Amino acid sequence: MEPILGMRFASLEQLKHSLINYGVANGYQLWYKRNDCRQLQVMCGRDVSKGLCAGGHLKRKKKGVNGEKVDVKKRGRAKLMRKAKAKVVKGKKYKCRSKPIDGCPFRLYASWMQSEYSFQIKTLIKDHNCSRQFDLGSLVTYKWITIQCLPMIIENPTISYRNMRSEIKRNYLINVSLGECIRAKQIALFKHEGGLKEHYSRLWDYKDALLKSNPDSTVKIDVDQGATCKGELLTAMGRDANNHIYPIAWDVVGVENKDNWCWFIASLAEDLDLGNGEFLTIISDGQKGLIEAVNMCLSGAEHRQ
Ligand SMILES: [Zn+2]
Numbered sequence: 001m002e003p004i005l006g007m008r009f010a011s012l013e014q015l016k017h018s019l020i021n022y023g024v025a026n027g028y029q030l031w032y033k034r035n036d037c038r039q040l041q042v043m044c045g046r047d048v049s050k051g052l053c054a055g056g057h058l059k060r061k062k063k064g065v066n067g068e069k070v071d072v073k074k075r076g077r078a079k080l081m082r083k084a085k086a087k088v089v090k091g092k093k094y095k096c097r098s099k100p101i102d103g104c105p106f107r108l109y110a111s112w113m114q115s116e117y118s119f120q121i122k123t124l125i126k127d128h129n130c131s132r133q134f135d136l137g138s139l140v141t142y143k144w145i146t147i148q149c150l151p152m153i154i155e156n157p158t159i160s161y162r163n164m165r166s167e168i169k170r171n172y173l174i175n176v177s178l179g180e181c182i183r184a185k186q187i188a189l190f191k192h193e194g195g196l197k198e199h200y201s202r203l204w205d206y207k208d209a210l211l212k213s214n215p216d217s218t219v220k221i222d223v224d225q226g227a228t229c230k231g232e233l234l235t236a237m238g239r240d241a242n243n244h245i246y247p248i249a250w251d252v253v254g255v256e257n258k259d260n261w262c263w264f265i266a267s268l269a270e271d272l273d274l275g276n277g278e279f280l281t282i283i284s285d286g287q288k289g290l291i292e293a294v295n296m297c298l299s300g301a302e303h304r305q
Helices: 012-026 073-084 144-156 159-172 178-200 202-211 258-272 288-295
Strands: 030-035 039-044 107-110 118-124 232-239 246-251 282-283 302-304
Touching: 012 030, 012 039, 012 118, 144 159, 144 178, 144 282, 159 178, 232 258, 246 258, 258 288, 288 302
Parallel strands: 282 302
Antiparallel strands: 030 039, 039 107, 107 118, 232 246
């Protein structure tokens, strides 16, 4: 997404998201000189290696990376520069420059439109003379990482933060911090599980659909809140007159045990009116708890494994 003069956005967040994509795609170290609810002023190129974060404020920084004072002198000089606008300070002449000599000329200014509810790019100098950067500082936020990495995290929820960081570096050619990866993964998983909850909340709709397409069936749903998403499938299959197998009933339970088999066999006996299972042959593989369940619920049936 390249910014274009006059381009309109629904919100400030939307513009920022497109600027992050633009910065990441080309390795531009964009930073926000002004960033409030009314306006956004974007510049390019800030020396992160000197401890200046791409989104930080120059004036607030008092110490450099190693703790040495860096900006006191600069600030003193800036003051002199301001005085120099009057051209003469104590008889000396100072030249006043509006931007650093080797800085990148890129500038973008955007604010709300007066006539409609859109955020518009009103000033744009698109030229860059900077080289590709790999540390984009605070331009790349954990929210952006969440959006980009969501499919990767859902596919592999146990991915380590270090692997995530190296994947991001491989795909986007940028360095991000482990802290950003941690937050992004937490939020991605939270969002995904929120989605799963929505899916499970539609179980009752699924029940209605089953009954509609298979009238006179029996559908029972039990809710166990806080249970894990794992489940095991219990099935009862029959053999018809043509010696073909067809499913009679199936059941998803949390774990395969005697209690669940008992419930399943008892429900089946009740639904098909099997009584105590006389004149019935049950063939099963030796599953946990199944033999006891058959002996208990269908005591009259022949049972072979
Ligand atoms: Zn630039």
